[in-house]
Amino acid sequence: MKSEHRHELQTNDLGKLVHQAEPYVETYGVKALVIAAVLLVLVIGYSFWKTSQTSQEAEAWTRLAAASSTEDFENVYEEFPGTNVADWALIQAAESHLQSGVRNSFTDRSAGNRDLEKAKEQFQKLLDSTSTKSEIRERALFGLARTEESMSDGDLKAATELYKKLIQEFPDSIFRKLAEQRVKPEEGEKVAALEQKSTQNFYKWFHAQSPKPGDRQQPGFNMPLPGMTPGGAGGDAKEDLPGLPDLPGLPSLPGLPEPLTNSPLTDDTKSDAPKTETPKTDAPAKEEPKPEEKPATSQEPATKTEAPAEKPSPEPATEKKP
Numbered sequence: 001m002k003s004e005h006r007h008e009l010q011t012n013d014l015g016k017l018v019h020q021a022e023p024y025v026e027t028y029g030v031k032a033l034v035i036a037a038v039l040l041v042l043v044i045g046y047s048f049w050k051t052s053q054t055s056q057e058a059e060a061w062t063r064l065a066a067a068s069s070t071e072d073f074e075n076v077y078e079e080f081p082g083t084n085v086a087d088w089a090l091i092q093a094a095e096s097h098l099q100s101g102v103r104n105s106f107t108d109r110s111a112g113n114r115d116l117e118k119a120k121e122q123f124q125k126l127l128d129s130t131s132t133k134s135e136i137r138e139r140a141l142f143g144l145a146r147t148e149e150s151m152s153d154g155d156l157k158a159a160t161e162l163y164k165k166l167i168q169e170f171p172d173s174i175f176r177k178l179a180e181q182r183v184k185p186e187e188g189e190k191v192a193a194l195e196q197k198s199t200q201n202f203y204k205w206f207h208a209q210s211p212k213p214g215d216r217q218q219p220g221f222n223m224p225l226p227g228m229t230p231g232g233a234g235g236d237a238k239e240d241l242p243g244l245p246d247l248p249g250l251p252s253l254p255g256l257p258e259p260l261t262n263s264p265l266t267d268d269t270k271s272d273a274p275k276t277e278t279p280k281t282d283a284p285a286k287e288e289p290k291p292e293e294k295p296a297t298s299q300e301p302a303t304k305t306e307a308p309a310e311k312p313s314p315e316p317a318t319e320k321k322p
Helices: 002-066 070-079 086-102 107-127 134-150 159-171 176-183 197-207
Strands: none
Touching: 002 070, 002 086, 070 086, 086 107, 086 134, 107 134, 134 159, 134 176, 159 176
């Protein structure tokens, strides 16, 4: 009876709750169903978005690993915006532009300037973004400092500030030693490398040069090699390039014909038959060894052959008389 009594009590309590909830269900029932449906849609949508993001990021990493040129890196950055892969692609594109810009500055100044400007723009974009990771920001700071130094016209303040900022923000950076070599005096020096007058004069002179792709093949190309004066070898420049040794003279090229002269022809040169001269050599001609003469022995045959003597004809036999 006790169990039956408890069951009756529970049934009565459940009935009371249902009876009390009827007004709320009638009033808010439709809204509750709508809210529940919205929550279900959000959960399903978030799950689908998370799956697609994971798949997209995996594809982006695959594309980045296969990239081999500056254009490839830029394509990954543009096709996967807002992802971690995009920032890594952009930093590699900027570093690639920096390398080609420095290289082209010696042979094609206009192309070099375009590459350096593009590198500067991409480095700055990464530094201005608040979502850039610290390891990417570290590389962007160092890259922008190198870009400012490469584009300098003798004023190296911007590059110096960036190197110092890198040292301050990233004291354990792998680039710290390289940055300190540019902005801190070395042992025995009073002034840092970028603060030396000779360094500033070099960048000022180098900025004024305008090499073109065909200049190296044309005579009169006035951009000297390292160690030569700005006006060329033997020029009247007031100052030599800072800190660069003079290069030795260029050797004469073998195989070039002798220059023609205007001297009149001599009798020897007028002859039709060309004279051939034996080549002169420094070492004296070696004499051929003579074979040693051995005395003739009885056993050795005579070397001279004589004509065989004619045999006398036999005399006719005389008849015997009886």
